[in-house]
Amino acid sequence: MACLLAPLGAQAQERFSLFVGSPQHTVDRMVRMARLRDGDVVVDLGAGDGRVVLSALRAHPGVRGWGVDINPELVREATANAKELGLSDRAQFFHRNVFDADLGQVSVVNMWLFPELMRLLRPKILSEARPGTRIVSNGFDMGSWEPDETDTEGSRVLLWIVPAPVAGYWSWELPIAGDAQRFEAVLEQRFQVIDGIVRVGPRRGLLEQPRLRGEDIAFTLEMTLARGGLVRQSYSGRVRGARIDGTVEVTLRDADDRRLVLPWQAARTATTGYFRPTGQEAK
Numbered sequence: 544m545a546c547l548l549a550p551l552g553a554q555a556q557e558r559f560s561l562f563v564g565s566p567q568h569t570v571d572r573m574v575r576m577a578r579l580r581d582g583d584v585v586v587d588l589g590a591g592d593g594r595v596v597l598s599a600l601r602a603h604p605g606v607r608g609w610g611v612d613i614n615p616e617l618v619r620e621a622t623a624n625a626k627e628l629g630l631s632d633r634a635q636f637f638h639r640n641v642f643d644a645d646l647g648q649v650s651v652v653n654m655w656l657f658p659e660l661m662r663l664l665r666p667k668i669l670s671e672a673r674p675g676t677r678i679v680s681n682g683f684d685m686g687s688w689e690p691d692e693t694d695t696e697g698s699r700v701l702l703w704i705v706p707a708p709v710a711g712y713w714s715w716e717l718p719i720a721g722d723a724q725r726f727e728a729v730l731e732q733r734f735q736v737i738d739g740i741v742r743v744g745p746r747r748g749l750l751e752q753p754r755l756r757g758e759d760i761a762f763t764l765e766m767t768l769a770r771g772g773l774v775r776q777s778y779s780g781r782v783r784g785a786r787i788d789g790t791v792e793v794t795l796r797d798a799d800d801r802r803l804v805l806p807w808q809a810a811r812t813a814t815t816g817y818f819r820p821t822g823q824e825a826k
Contacts, residue, residue: 562591562617565655565681570598572700573679576692577651581605587653588641588664589613593621593634595653600630611639646671655681662686669734674707674782675757688734691756704757706735707782712815717776717805719793724768727816728809742817744769758782760789772796778807785811 565573577585579599583606587595590610600608612618621636641660646652646668654661665685668678680701684690690701710732716723728741728750739750739762746766753762761779768774773796780789787809795801 562589562612562614563655564591564594567594567598569681569698569700570595571602572694572697573653573681574599574602576694576700576702577653577677577679579603579606579651583650584608584648585651585653586610586644586646586649588644589654589656590621590636591617593624593636596621596634596636597625597628597630599651599653600633601628607633609635609637611637611641611644613638613640642667646676647673650676652676652678653680654678654683656683658683658686669705672705674705676705678703678705689736691735704735706732706755707758707760708732709737709755709760709782712812712817713787713809714812714815715787715807715809717791717793717807719768719774720772720795722769726809727812729815729817740817741766745821747817760787780807780809 573595577599579585579602583603585596585599585606585608587608587610590596590612593610596608596610600606610621612621615638618636618638625631625634625636641656641664649672652668652672654664661680661683662685665688682699684701685703688703691704692702694700709730711730713728713730714726716725724743726741726743728739730737730739735755737753737755739753741748741750741764743766746768748764748766750762750764754760758781760782763775763777765773765775775794775796777792778789780787787807789807790804791807792802792804
């Protein structure tokens with residue numbers, strides 16, 4: 544019998560986690576880690592009796608929330624709890640598979656599911672949730688997607704910030720030393736970890752200290768440009784789909800170390816000049 548049931552159990556893990564309610568002190572830590580603000584929409588995947596969503600709504604009156612659970616009895620219990628607490632106008636619970644939950648309009652996702660199930664949900668979260676969405680987990684991680692923050696005061700509570708997709712080709716121009724310098728960059732990405740290289744004319748450089756947190760991106764770049772000499776640039780901006788809007792602080796490494804702040808707008812491109820032949824004149 545055990546041999547017959549084992550394959551069924553492995554398949555069931557893709558869809559179900561047994562309900563064990565998180566202790567209230569852990570729920571409170573999850574709510575704090577989410578850093579709720581007005582207008583947030585909180586969802587709990589595997590909501591059980593609704594305690595995570597309802598605790599979030601009680602902690603912040605400007606928040607709405609909903610939860611899904613595969614167990615209809617728990618959905619009825621969560622709905623009754625919301626009514627008893629006077630939160631039915633801001634909380635809803637649905638009998639639904641977690642894979643069918645629409646994550647496109649939420650800002651906080653809570654989970655306490657089997658580790659295998661969380662990893663199976665990872666692609667859904669990254670493809671559906673908007674950049675900047677906070678993901679909070681009680682205890683379990685999401686495999687190779689490292690958390691952005693971990694609270695170890697008691698059982699682990701983990702936080703991820705859904706990163707904007709930035710891998711690919713980008714270009715922008717900056718007026719430096721009287722010339723419109725064209726930058727052509729290639730960005731690589733694994734979750735929130737990014738790396739990059741850039742070319743200006745025949746010269747190439749590395750992005751230093753690249754950081755991506757949700758939609759916010761930042762890096763520094765130090766290159767010798769044709770007329771500007773050695774130029775240090777500190778970029779910070781926000782990813783908006785196929786563009787990045789922000790500012791760059793430019794330091795000209797001349798006698799006065801002149802600094803200026805310029806608007807920065809980068810655009811995603813289908814091709815790049817980074818790989819064009821360089822020639823033998825470049826240093």
